[in-house]
Amino acid sequence: MPLISYIAGRFATMAAILFVLGFAIFGLMELAPGDIVDQVVMQQVFSGADAGTKADRTLTAEQIEATRASLGLDKPFYAQYFRWLKRVFVNHDLGTSLVSRAPVLFLIGTRLANSILLNLISLVFITIFSFALGVFFSSKVGTRTDLVATFAALTLHAFPGILLLILLQLFASVSGLFPVTGYPDFPFAEAPIKFTFSYAHHVFLPLLSAFLVEVGGTMRMIRATMLDQLGQPYVTSLRARGIGEFRVYFNHAFRNTLNPYITGSANLLAGLFSGSLVLEIIFAYPGIGRLMYEAVMQEDVNLVLANIMFISFLVLLGMVLADIALALVDPRIRYGKE
Amino acid sequence: MAAALVSITGCARTEEVSREEFEKLYLTGKSEILSKTVSKPWKGEEYLPGKLGGTWYASITEDPKSFNLLVSERDSVTATLVEYMCDPLLDYDYARRAFKPNCATGKISVNAKDGSMDVEYTLRDDLYWSFLDGRRVKVTSDDVVFWYDEIQGDPAFSSSAYNGQFVRLDDGTEARVTIRKIDDLRFSFHFPTVQSEPFLATNMVFGPRFAYEKAKREGGVQGVLGLYGVDTKPADIPSMGMWRLKEYSQGQRLVYARNQDYWKKDLAAISIPYFEQKVIQIVPDRNTQLLLFKQGKIDSFTITSENLDDLVNKKSGDYTVFVNDGSLSSYFWTFNQNPKHSAEPNYNWFTKKEFRQAMSCLVNRDRMIEQVYRGLGVPALTLFSEPNPFYNPKITNKYLFDRDRALSLLESIGMRRDAEGTMRDSSGNEVKFDLVTYSDSVEMSDTAMILSDECKKIGITLNVRTLDFQKVVEELTSTYNWESMLILFGGNIWPSGGSNVWPSSGNLHMWNPLQKKPATEWEARVDVLYGEGQKTVDKAKAWKIWDEYQELILEQCPIIYTVRPYGFSAISNRMDLSNVYFDNIGGLATDHAWVRE
Secondary structure, rough: HHHHHHHHHHHHHHHHHHHHHHHHHHHHHHHOOOHHHHHHHHHHHOOOOOOOOOOOOOOOOOHHHHHHHHHHOOOOOOHHHHHHHHHHOOOOOOEEOOOOEEEHHHHHHHHHHHHHHHHHHHHHHHHHHHHHHHHHHHHHOHHHHHHHHHHHHHHHHOHHHHHHHHHHHHHHHOOOOOOOOOOOOOOOOOHHHHHHHHHHHHHHHHHHHHHHHHHHHHHHHHHHHHHHHHHHHHHHHHHHHOHHHHHHHHHHHHHHHHHHHHHHHHHHHHHHHHHHHHHHHHHHOHHHHHHHHHHHHHOOHHHHHHHHHHHHHHHHHHHHHHHHHHHHOOOOOOOOOO | OHHHHHHHHHHOOOOOOOOOHHHHHHHHHHHHHHHHOOOOOOOOOOOOOOHHHHOEEEEEEEOOOEEEOOOHHHHHHHHHHHHOOOOOOOOEEEOOOOOEEEOOOEEEEEEOOOOOEEEEEEEEEOOOOOOOEEEOOOHHHHHHHHHHHHHHHHHHHHHOOOHHHHHOOOOOEEEEEEEEEEEEEEEEEEEEEOOOOOHHOOOOOOOOOHHHHHHHHHHHHHHHOOOOOOOOOOOOOOOOOOOOEEEEEEOOEEEEEEEEOOOOOOOOOOOOOOEEEEEEEEEOHHHHHHHHHHOOOOOEEOOOOHHHHHHOOOEEEEEEEEOOOOOOOOOOEEEOOOHHHOHHHHHHHHHHHHHHHHHHHHOOOOHHHHHHOOOOOEEOOOOOOOOOOOOOOOOOOOOOHHHHHHHHHHHOOOEEEEEOOOOOOOOOOOOOEEEHHHHHHHHHHHHHHHHHHHHHHOOOEEEEEEEEHHHHHHHHHOOOOOOEEEEEOOOOOOOOOOOOOOOOOOOOOOOOOOOOOOOOOHHHHHHHHHHHHOOOOOOHHHHHHHHHHHHHHHHHHEEEEEEEEEEEEEEEOOOOOOOOEEOOOOOEEEEOOOOOO
């Protein structure tokens, strides 16, 4: 029961955070110069007439104001936000993009799935390799191997992710071993098996980049926690009782390294989502980061808000799940009043 | 270690190059680049018959926003993709400077009695809205009339073509150009007064009435705007253009299939386009596009200064680079004359013709061409570009780079340098103002720096202020809080182009927009000339009007053009290049291209 009430409390906090976040996004979009209508006007001017076949096409000041009013952009930002909330919660409709008029849910759907797939694969690989390497190198503490591993981990941790992405893409271009884009150039429905292999081939370098950037820090955290646990009196006691090293490592010390990792994994997921924006642009990966970037640049507030809400919801949900997992793996942790 | 030391000391010493040597080097570099490119503007040549088959691979930087023709007015990428499925009534033959029939023929008649004008169009009898599954619906004049009256002509849709449906009468009022159906293939536009370019005013692309009428009836404005969104199944989108949409995968690609019902055929009676498919990948990063082009994964690439050297001098792939004669547009410098700032000293400077002329005398175009464009550009000295029917090479900017002349012009309005060399106005204010730019390109910021440097040489401080593009848009269209600005607008080949820029009532009459009455005599005269020019059919009279119009604007210098850079475009040699042309009007023309093997 305490866990359930704790979870309910966390969900209530999550709802409050999302509400404030939405309000802040509308406010920030309002503060940003210009709006979507200005963009339309300027685009018409900057692009010029179409190679002479058509007359000059321009909007008058009255048309600009009418367009702004039709999109509800003439209202204060808080009024726009409450209208959005009403639409979402009363009409169960995320609305349409202000630019394309397409349903926001349709625009987000496949891209969100692509981003989740990419980030979950990253998370799984980072987790497996970080634990394996962290535990292994904690057993080699003080050796030259440990020194080399620490140096490599720090180098990777300090290496700028964007530069790594560009270098890997150049490697793909020069070697011809990998595609320079991160997604197959044909749809899944056309040839599902071929697509799966092609996806693995395309996504290898972007994944490698995400993996290399994150694995160093996570591995060092696991190694440090393992070393901390191995220095605890209970480990000395276990060893004194003649318990084998394997059991000491995996049945006792290792279990206790899970706590900080689980707590940090939600932040890791958030980091992966924000980091994948650059990856998606450079490797032309059709994820939600790219959609959000384009929506922000075009000041399509409906799309921006829905995108951010989805990602924030996922990250907050990850945090709640991490708390629940923490309670499950560590019997010492119980939520609620003692 | 020794090698590293040698290398470091080697890097530290740079051999000095004299100006003559530099000029020689840059001329060699320029000619070397140009010698590796092909200049092939379209001059009205007939297209050779090609071979059917193959796929054209292209790329764009962002997703289409819709497949709706009305929505596409608001986004240039979307417009390009939607217009693959449309066909204009007429085509403009810019080599002969005349309209020619496309999916319709047009005939102009003038009614001498009331001074009105009619333009009668006859649609081809073999036009269809066709679907991927083979269904097709005949295109009739009902489609055009509906589009003109019910979509473009309905103010509720805020179509950018709406304003073009009105002409100004002699009494200053406006009247609408009406459309009338004659029969299934013929329709006529009626102008209440004679216009100089009625084909230009009425040429249009249009959507299918059967779909848009139903959407309007059932859903009003939102119904129409929501039609053919990106969530529509491609099979449900009709096309009367060269291509039919076959697939759209968000963030990934668009696939168009050749429209077999398209009417246009080559000399051997084979219908174009020749490619079976056009695959357009959505690749947001230009560098990734470049890598794809070099790998042969896409067939064409628009070259910018950043990759010119890589693609031309260090050419490694199998492609041809085309060059044009210089862009139709150019960065220009303009000064804020909005009365909102009348209390500020710079308002007094900017509103003086002599000051603007002096600034024009500080635009060192040769230096810009040399340093910014590596010699690959031409000075922008005229108001109208060469393809404009009223381009007059004799009417050019008379205030060319000349520091002494700039000084004497400034002196004529009471500006002088003090003992420290700082320029001051007659009230003793230091002549110092901002130049707003946005982070568009290296060329833009370099041009701004050169302007600033040239001003500094005569004691004027020009602070370059680089803003976010959105901020520039806001300053230009709503807050008007800028002093001077360096900006670029799209090129236009018609004298009446820039209808919201040149008339004083225009919302993009940047220096003082939305004027109720012209603020100055010369702006009033520009308004008159612009109106007269639009309705003068007599060529000789029209020449006089447009000559005066150009002379007046170039004399007043509200806008000072800088340089028209050459454009470069690369195309894969997988294509037969016989029918491929590249110029500053049509861009890279590949509609008649075909795969070599």
